[in-house]
Amino acid sequence: MAGLTNQRIDGARLWQTLMAMAEIGATLKGGVRRISLSETDRQGRARFAAWCEEAGLRVRVDSMGNMFARREGRDSTRAPVLFGSHLDSQPTGGKFDGALGVIAGLEVMRSLNDLGIVTEAPLELVNWTDEEGTRFGRAMMGSGVWAGLFEEAAIKALKDEDGVSVGAALAAIGYEGEVPARAFAADALFELHIEQGPILEAEEKTIGVVTGAQAQIWYEAVVTGQDAHAGTTPPVKRRDALVAAARVIGLVDALMREQGETGIADPGRGTVGRLYVSPNSPNVIPGEVRFTVDFRSPEDARIAEIAEIFPVKAAALVAANGCELALKTVFRVPAQPFDAGCVDLVRQAAKKLGFSSREMVSGAGHDAVHTATVIPTAMIFCSCKDGLSHNEAESILPEEAEAGTQVLFEAVVARANRSLR
């Protein structure tokens, strides 16, 4: 493959920098709590910006707080090649989900400096705002606005549980930039991320060549019954919203398992991740339960089927328990294929470097899934221990981080140096 450099990134520096970022929001159990637009997020951003400046990159921030750290190319009129991920985490997240892609990108920049390489096209390292969606309920927020999938004003008006809006939180940490948050002419985007699943590890593969992302449908459900005294209200009079919600949780699990439950590559995903009970008092039959539901599949057809079946079955179960169901589709995204050319750069880089690899579909949402709707995009996965993520015990080996970063380096440089003729 033309364009491969045979140059090596610095694995030790990469690891050291990952660990330095993990200090910010470090939890007692070895994980990270760096919730989007919080004070710890601000600290993480500031440390990242300082590192970028030390590396000679020019940092700009857009109106959604997305950060772009630019390294000029030989031809500054060319559209830049983007790469990066996100620095925010789940409430009890790990050290690598998101941070790996950003810090690996920094290592790419540093290595280029060390090696004295100037690429043809400019390069831009990105830290997207609020990929996790844990605080304001909208995942991949910054990249979604950037790609034109979400309306900026509506996103900025979203509030967290304390009533703080996205706009206010951005301003509070000083990251509401003046550059408009919208897609600009970019040549491509590459995102390195941990797999967050068990497949690479089980098959002893080093690199996941990600060909696209799953179709998804997300709901917000509200089950309404009637709160009443737990000690006096007889079975026939009960309209217990939690009993009804429990049936729906069982339905979500059953619909997931219909798609296979025997192997690690089974495609079914269906989860109730967040649930609130009201009034939530030990002596009161719950009158209302609110919860999230998400289903994912590599197949658009399966999600279409779920969109038909689930609301009907769920409503019937809830009604059979004397309650009512209000179900709102929060978002629905089709399966998103990545750019064939970019995917091939990843495939070739892994091969040239001698890493075992496997083609796969991303189970998780990623900022790259949003950018893929407007610019050529690909992703690189590296293995993580026990497939565990969104967990403080999330873990990868230094050599896994290094391998993924080396692939990122090769793919980025190849794309930036490609002939445009």
Add this chain to the structure above:
Amino acid sequence: MAGLTNQRIDGARLWQTLMAMAEIGATLKGGVRRISLSETDRQGRARFAAWCEEAGLRVRVDSMGNMFARREGRDSTRAPVLFGSHLDSQPTGGKFDGALGVIAGLEVMRSLNDLGIVTEAPLELVNWTDEEGTRFGRAMMGSGVWAGLFEEAAIKALKDEDGVSVGAALAAIGYEGEVPARAFAADALFELHIEQGPILEAEEKTIGVVTGAQAQIWYEAVVTGQDAHAGTTPPVKRRDALVAAARVIGLVDALMREQGETGIADPGRGTVGRLYVSPNSPNVIPGEVRFTVDFRSPEDARIAEIAEIFPVKAAALVAANGCELALKTVFRVPAQPFDAGCVDLVRQAAKKLGFSSREMVSGAGHDAVHTATVIPTAMIFCSCKDGLSHNEAESILPEEAEAGTQVLFEAVVARANRSLR
């Protein structure tokens, strides 16, 4: 029946006073939020104390914040006859649960004043601390310490979700009295309460003659699985604590329905009232779910059966879902019969006053269930709309409140004037 006065309490004043108490902690939906030892509880206590003093009663507060408002009898060496209930409410409670028994007791005192009646034995109107158990997780706290069922130091060390202890909360609102909270020589206790169930209304009976209270067993359950990424983790790798908890919620409901589910007098009660999910993020498979479970039955044998069956079946369901269950019995109380003599006074009063009545077992826990373990006790129920309680829509008619209060008046006066020879 000897001792009945044929004197009438003032129904209009009773209702007006109930409404004046309901102003404190009033909610937009017409209910009350007067959580124990909160600032609104303090306001309710202060208003109650002022009314007692206006009525010439002497108020003392014990070390658990239980309030006793005393009216002397002709023979002040006689043990007093107690009556009352509680002024604290559920987070979204109604106007009458608890407050009716206290304000009815005040109306008894006021009527005795108006009628110029001095009873033989002294009378004491009681407001027990924290009947609902909603803040510190221990229901009927004040009466439980008073009756020697709970250890005072242990109760005072219980903390709410903000880490405030019972002791600190009592001190903060100025209601940690100097009188020790322990049972003193009392002749009897009567508690008027709304039924909080649908039986009286359905059978068009005015008065419930309560012969005792249900047996109960309460658990705290913790289901532990593993939090992991919702989009990437395949069915075979999931240990979803919420799916496992949902199975247990279904089991609680099924065990309840085994005891009957066709009529309003069916004895089964089984409820999961409070539940917390962790980490409670839309994109994360829940790793831990904590919840309360309570079962009640008029039959001790049924509760004994549940105590055998439930932990085993629940653990098996949870294990089948790849998770672990830790189950702690928070408390277990046998069925508590009330005093035959006191119950008969209630029965006779209702009959003499021409009210239709029905004997019944209390489905709810009440302070009277605690006092019944140390002094002769009985309860009077009056009907509430749709059997609804622990709900802001809880509702009774003025004539229902008046009827119950009139029965309380007759029973209390008869007991206080009984011959001790």
